[in-house]
Amino acid sequence: MTRRPPRYSAAGLLWRGARGRDWPRAWREVDLKPSYDVVIVGGGVHGLACAYYLATNHGITNVAVLDKAYLGAGGSGRNTAIVRSNYLTPEGVAFYDRSLELYGSMAADLNINVMFSERGHLTLAHTDSALRTMNWRAEVNRLQDIDSSVIDPAEVKRIAPSLDVSPDTRYPILGALYHPPGGTIRHDAVVWGYARGADHHGVELHQHTEVLDILVEGGDGPGGKGPGGRVTGVHTNRGAVSAPIVINCTAGWASTIADLAGVKLPVTTHPLQAAVTEPVKVFLPTVVVSGSLHVYVSQTDRGELVFGASVDPFATYSMRGSLDFTEELAGHVLELMPSVSKMRLMRQWAGLCDMTPDYSPVMGFTPVDGFLCDVGWGTYGFKAGPVSGEQMAQCVATQAVPELIAPFALDRFTAGHLVGEKGAAAVGH
Ligand code: PYC
Numbered sequence: 149m150t151r152r153p154p155r156y157s158a159a160g161l162l163w164r165g166a167r168g169r170d171w172p173r174a175w176r177e178v179d180l181k182p183s184y185d186v187v188i189v190g191g192g193v194h195g196l197a198c199a200y201y202l203a204t205n206h207g208i209t210n211v212a213v214l215d216k217a218y219l220g221a222g223g224s225g226r227n228t229a230i231v232r233s234n235y236l237t238p239e240g241v242a243f244y245d246r247s248l249e250l251y252g253s254m255a256a257d258l259n260i261n262v263m264f265s266e267r268g269h270l271t272l273a274h275t276d277s278a279l280r281t282m283n284w285r286a287e288v289n290r291l292q293d294i295d296s297s298v299i300d301p302a303e304v305k306r307i308a309p310s311l312d313v314s315p316d317t318r319y320p321i322l323g324a325l326y327h328p329p330g331g332t333i334r335h336d337a338v339v340w341g342y343a344r345g346a347d348h349h350g351v352e353l354h355q356h357t358e359v360l361d362i363l364v365e366g367g368d369g370p371g372g373k374g375p376g377g378r379v380t381g382v383h384t385n386r387g388a389v390s391a392p393i394v395i396n397c398t399a400g401w402a403s404t405i406a407d408l409a410g411v412k413l414p415v416t417t418h419p420l421q422a423a424v425t426e427p428v429k430v431f432l433p434t435v436v437v438s439g440s441l442h443v444y445v446s447q448t449d450r451g452e453l454v455f456g457a458s459v460d461p462f463a464t465y466s467m468r469g470s471l472d473f474t475e476e477l478a479g480h481v482l483e484l485m486p487s488v489s490k491m492r493l494m495r496q497w498a499g500l501c502d503m504t505p506d507y508s509p510v511m512g513f514t515p516v517d518g519f520l521c522d523v524g525w526g527t528y529g530f531k532a533g534p535v536s537g538e539q540m541a542q543c544v545a546t547q548a549v550p551e552l553i554a555p556f557a558l559d560r561f562t563a564g565h566l567v568g569e570k571g572a573a574a575v576g577h
Contacts, residue, residue, distance in 0.1 A: 155303035174340060179388050180354055184212045186544060187382055187391040189359050189405055191215030193335075193530060194461045194522050195397035196342035196353075197537020198544075201569035203349035205538070206545035212391075214384060216358035220339035223399040226467070226499030227530040228422050228456045230435055230446065232269045232330030234296045236281070236290050236572040239555040240508065241292045243535055246552060250534035251333055252465035258341035262333050263449065268434040269330025270308060272484075273298075273576065274319040278440055281571050282325040289327070296327045308434050311484050319441055319483055329436060332446050335530060342537070358385045362394060362408040364516055374410030375515035393544055395520045399538075400465060400500030402510075402523035409519045413510060414561050415502040418459040419466060420527055420575065422474040423496035425488075427451030437574040441480040444574045453491065455481060458575055459501055459527065469496035501526050507573065511540065511556040512549045520544065521558065527575040 156164070161324040164170055188195040191213050202208040215221065233245035254262050275278040283300050289296035301313040304324045310477045313321045343353055344525060358381045367377020381390035396405045432447040442458040457477050460470070474493060482489055504510060510524040522540045525532060539553045549557065555567050 160398035174344045175353050178352055180212070180357065180384070180389060183381070183390040185210040185391065186393045187211075187389060188213045188220070188395045188397055189382070190397035190399070191219040191343070191353060191355065192397065192399065193220075193338055193342065193533030194223050194536050194573065195395070196339060197533050198395060198397060198522065199346040199351040199537075200342045200349070201538045201541035202544060203346060203351050205541055207354065207546060211348045212354055213225065213346070213351065213360055214354050214357040214382070216249070216356065218352045218355050219353060220336055223499045223501075223525070223529050224335060224339050226422070226497055227335055228444065228446070228454050229332045229468040229530065230269070230330070230444065231333055231531045232327055232575070233294055234271070234285055234325060234327040234330065234572070235270065235569060236285050236288060236294060237567050237569055238288060239567050240569050241289055241570060243552050244528075244531060245292065245294060246538070247514070247532050247571050248329060250538065254338065254341065254534065258345050260337055260341035260344070262337045262341060264333045265331045265449070266329055267331040268307065268448070269327040270434055270436050271325040271327075272302060272304070272321050272436065272440075273323050273325070273439040274321060274438065274440040276322070276561055279322050285325055285572065288383070294327070295329055296325060297392055298323050299326045308436055310430060310431055310487055312484060312486055317483065327386070332435065334398065338533065350437035354386070359405065359408070360384060361406070362519065363390075364409050364519070367410050367516060369410040373516070377410065377516045379409065379516055379518035393520065394516050395522060395540060395544070397522045397540075399502055399523070399529050402502045402521070406514070406523070407519060409514070409516050411516055411519065411521070412515045413521070413524065413558070414505055415510075415524050416463045417465060418461075418463055418501050418503055419498040420456065420459045420501045421469055421496060421498045422454065422456040423469075423474060423477060423493050424455070425491045426494050428491060436484070437509060438480070438484060439573065441483055442575070443480040443484065445481065452494070453488065453493055456575065459503070460498075465500060467498040467500065469498060501529075505561065507569040509536075509556050510558050510565040511536065511553040512543055512558070514558055527573060528569070
């Protein structure tokens with residue numbers, strides 16, 4: 149089934165807005181069927197993008213996306229909406245660059261205003277070793293035609309005048325990696341765009357549908373699960389569903405969902421906190437990241453500053469904000485931008501990050517036939533949503549691992565082929 153997303157004229161939008169009703173549902177609410185060709189666990193950007201590309205690129209529409217909460221309730225709604233492709237490894241650069249490309253055409257592709265703002269991205273270096281890493285990244289980036297270069301403090305000041313670049317600060321800015329194509333995008337619109345697009349192509353979206361078990365037979369582990377087994381479906385709080393393919397697209401619960409199939413993931417889960425200020429006149433034209441000071445900041449079109457810091461140092465599934473975080477954040481932000489000292493924080497939140505040993509994801513097939521993973525995103529998940537969906541859909545449709553995600557296979561941890569991406573982190577670890 150293919151239905152086109154509704155298109156409204158400006159007059160139609162005004163009329164509906166003024167009446168405040170008569171909006172058609174963005175996606176259907178349907179009964180859960182007893183079987184699908186593909187079940188996707190997790191209704192965030194990754195799961196929805198995968199469903200969308202299964203339907204649009206490969207004509208696979210008998211697909212259910214299941215989420216235990218609402219669409220976008222997890223990492224997709226709890227990030228700081230930064231996108232970029234200035235990674236450290238050639239594998240990472242190629243992969244995130246495809247994501248940036250898909251983000252760039254998303255408004256037209258999905259017919260939704262995702263507010264993509266290619267405002268540029270500065271990663272500050274405060275030490276000689278940080279400057280060396282920035283030069284390394286710039287070299288790797290440029291070899292792959294990514295617009296990325298190291299600039300000096302005077303150029304940093306020209307791009308972001310509110311930064312204190314004087315040499316007598318506690319952490320002087322020695323230079324920065326400048327990546328003009330990086331920027332921000334409205335994260336919830338991305339979720340809604342993929343959800344609506346997938347729905348219009350016949351995919352079913354089931355919110356408040358929790359996966360309680362993954363059904364596997366013939367495996368080496370307890371209950372016939374684990375390596376050597378074959379997936380047959382899932383058990384949910386709304387009943388059993390059979391499916392020959394189940395894809396784990398969760399964040400936060402990646403390892404617990406994989407455990408249900410008898411697959412062990414090398415993942416520990418840590419909260420990552422963020423905060424937003426009251427709105428002020430726009431003064432920060434670019435995204436600014438300081439790995440050494442553990443802070444990244446951008447200004448929304450409404451004028452709020454959106455901040456993030458390091459992942460919390462303990463493993464937990466709690467998503468509570470903490471005073472420690474706000475205190476440290478405020479201290480570090482003021483080192484960089486003393487002029488914002490009077491701004492008030494409005495809100496803080498946390499998302500969950502599934503950290504792998506090399507800070508790269510786990511994508512593709514697993515030792516359980518029919519059970520695939522798109523997980524282990526650490527602090528890079530949101531920016532990878534579109535490309536992950538596209539590539540996972542291709543993996544399912546062709547039953548072959550696409551080149552772009554081959555480096556991120558689960559067996560790299562036993563084969564010793566790690567893809568070390570810690571040096572590209574905006575977030576302290
Ligand atoms: O890698 O750019 C990044 C990032 C920002 C916030 C979390 N990760």
